[in-house]
Amino acid sequence: YKKFTYEPEIIHIKGESPKTIEIKNTIWGPVIGQNERSEDIVLRWVAHDKQGVNFNLIGLETAKSVPKAITIAHSMGIPAQNFVVAGKNGDIAWTIAGPMPKKLTKVKSPDWQVPQNWASGEYAWQGYLAANEVPVIMNPKSSRIWTANSRIVGGKMLTKIGNGGYALGARGLQIKQNLESKSFFSEQTMLNIQNDDKALFLKRWHALLLDEVLTENFVNEQHLQKALHHVENWQGAASIGSVGYSIVRQFRINLRENLFDALLSDLSEHVNYRVNWSPIRQQLETPMWQMITEKPKHLLPPNTESWSALLEQTFLETVRNLEHDHEDLDNANWGTLNMTSVQHPLSKAIPPLAWLLDMPNQPANGDSYMPRVQGRSFGASERFVVSPGYEESAILHMPSGQAGNPLSPYYGVGHKQWVEGLPSPLLPGKTKYSLLLSPYKDKPVKQY
Numbered sequence: 001y002k003k004f005t006y007e008p009e010i011i012h013i014k015g016e017s018p019k020t021i022e023i024k025n026t027i028w029g030p031v032i033g034q035n036e037r038s039e040d041i042v043l044r045w046v047a048h049d050k051q052g053v054n055f056n057l058i059g060l061e062t063a064k065s066v067p068k069a070i071t072i073a074h075s076m077g078i079p080a081q082n083f084v085v086a087g088k089n090g091d092i093a094w095t096i097a098g099p100m101p102k103k104l105t106k107v108k109s110p111d112w113q114v115p116q117n118w119a120s121g122e123y124a125w126q127g128y129l130a131a132n133e134v135p136v137i138m139n140p141k142s143s144r145i146w147t148a149n150s151r152i153v154g155g156k157m158l159t160k161i162g163n164g165g166y167a168l169g170a171r172g173l174q175i176k177q178n179l180e181s182k183s184f185f186s187e188q189t190m191l192n193i194q195n196d197d198k199a200l201f202l203k204r205w206h207a208l209l210l211d212e213v214l215t216e217n218f219v220n221e222q223h224l225q226k227a228l229h230h231v232e233n234w235q236g237a238a239s240i241g242s243v244g245y246s247i248v249r250q251f252r253i254n255l256r257e258n259l260f261d262a263l264l265s266d267l268s269e270h271v272n273y274r275v276n277w278s279p280i281r282q283q284l285e286t287p288m289w290q291m292i293t294e295k296p297k298h299l300l301p302p303n304t305e306s307w308s309a310l311l312e313q314t315f316l317e318t319v320r321n322l323e324h325d326h327e328d329l330d331n332a333n334w335g336t337l338n339m340t341s342v343q344h345p346l347s348k349a350i351p352p353l354a355w356l357l358d359m360p361n362q363p364a365n366g367d368s369y370m371p372r373v374q375g376r377s378f379g380a381s382e383r384f385v386v387s388p389g390y391e392e393s394a395i396l397h398m399p400s401g402q403a404g405n406p407l408s409p410y411y412g413v414g415h416k417q418w419v420e421g422l423p424s425p426l427l428p429g430k431t432k433y434s435l436l437l438s439p440y441k442d443k444p445v446k447q448y
Contacts, residue, residue: 002027028118036273044118044125046079051099051128053077066091066138073097074131080164082147088388094145094152095136096161101125102133103162113163135160144179148172148371168282170201170369178371187393188423190385194371195421197238199245201369205252206234206244208292213311226329227319238367238374240335247332249367251318256281256288258314262301335363340419341376342399344406356406359399362419372421383418386426394426409433 005025012018024031029044046052054077063069066087073083076097083097103112104126116123135157137145150172151158178193199206214228227247234244264275277284291299295307304310322332344357366374373380383397401414417424 004031036271041115042118046099046101049099051077052079065089066093069093070095070136070138071131074134082149082152084145084147091139092143092145093136093138094147095134100129100134100160102127102129103160112159129160133160142180144176146172146175146179148175165282168201168285168369171371171373174198174200175371187385187387187395191383191395191421191423194380194383194385195365196371197365197367197374198370199234199237199248199367202245202248202252203236204289206231206236206248208311209248209251209315212308213315218312222316224315224319227315230329237365238334238338238370238372239365240338240363241333243329243333245334246322246337247318249334250322251315254318254321255292255311255314256284258301258310259288259291259299260284263299334365334367338364338367338374339376340364340374340379342415343377344400359412359415362416364419365421380418384426391427392425395423396426397421397424 007023007025008020009023010018010020024040026042028042029048030042031040032043033041035041054075056072056076057078059072059075060069063072066085069085069087070083070093073085073095074097078098080096080098080100083095084093086092102125104124118124135153137152148171149167150169151163151166153161174196175193178196182189209231214224214231219225219228230243231247232244234248235242238245238249260277264277268275292307292311300307300310304313319329323329326332326336339361340359340363341361342359343354347354347357364374364379366372366379368375379399380397381399383395386394396414397418398414399418401410401412403410403413405411414424416422
């Protein structure tokens, strides 16, 4: 055992005396808090090592081949990132850029998917993987590479990388299918893939409602004819005019809460603290679908007679809530629920400036589990399509536009195209304004 060490950090506060806080350290890293059992939690992080920061990224500017770019990526001191690269000769590749720890274990069945106790010495890092040990995919047979924040590899490669919280594979699958459906891609074709809002992820949930829940007797007894009409005509996409999409989507979310809140309440009582399933909500889809497919009676929430009753109850809850929140079910279209709210950081602190700084709220297509990721307060930070040498045809989307000065005539220009998915050029148009840097007195004026 070794004693904790303590490092002082001085925080300077305007108009007040500086304050000093002590950082509690271990040989593994700093103590970042406590768990539900009041035990210290320590963070072991690449960025705390010297390998975590360097300027090797600059080498990509002069890399002349895909293998060279891969070598540079493995030497870069950045947080681990997906790295996709293409060369003019047709080579394409994927790897992880940034240092990757070499994980050491003395136990037979290591589980690097969850936090571990390193105090016994059974778990540790033993330096970092050499460049030739880092997973690489080079020129796959499909001639396609996509990431979508999803898991890219399995087996031994996955063991090396670990699980930092992958997105569900639904979005990646949809991108894959779109890429494989064509052999020629224009800039607009690629933008169309990024704007794809088809609800393939919810397709089986839609079928579940029509096949098992919305029976003739249930619809007539509960007067759900309007809801049935919207579900039948849901458009199969996260379209702003679709009420059916709102219903199907919210039904799945409500069912997830009804199921797992009940399951985890028993677990919370057993361990004497509240267990929150929110951090793993993306991974609940598989067990949830298995539950409603196999319908095990012992996993039904308390006071629920059957799985049919649970599904009907959840659907009623969904429709009634939408009717209550929007006065009429017809008003609960996806555009009403998915109204963008893009705020400037300053307006969050000073709300009266919102009229000047924030983007207008607009209904938007798209959702989480599809190529067009779009929510009320999140979305694609950029959509970019360019073929080197043909920059005049390139497309760039950026929320709120590229101008940072709210008094600029260009502030917010391009935001509408980002919301609506319309093509907007990467290159600037005809010059309308020139920026003059004012000199000190008696010095010549330079125009830029």
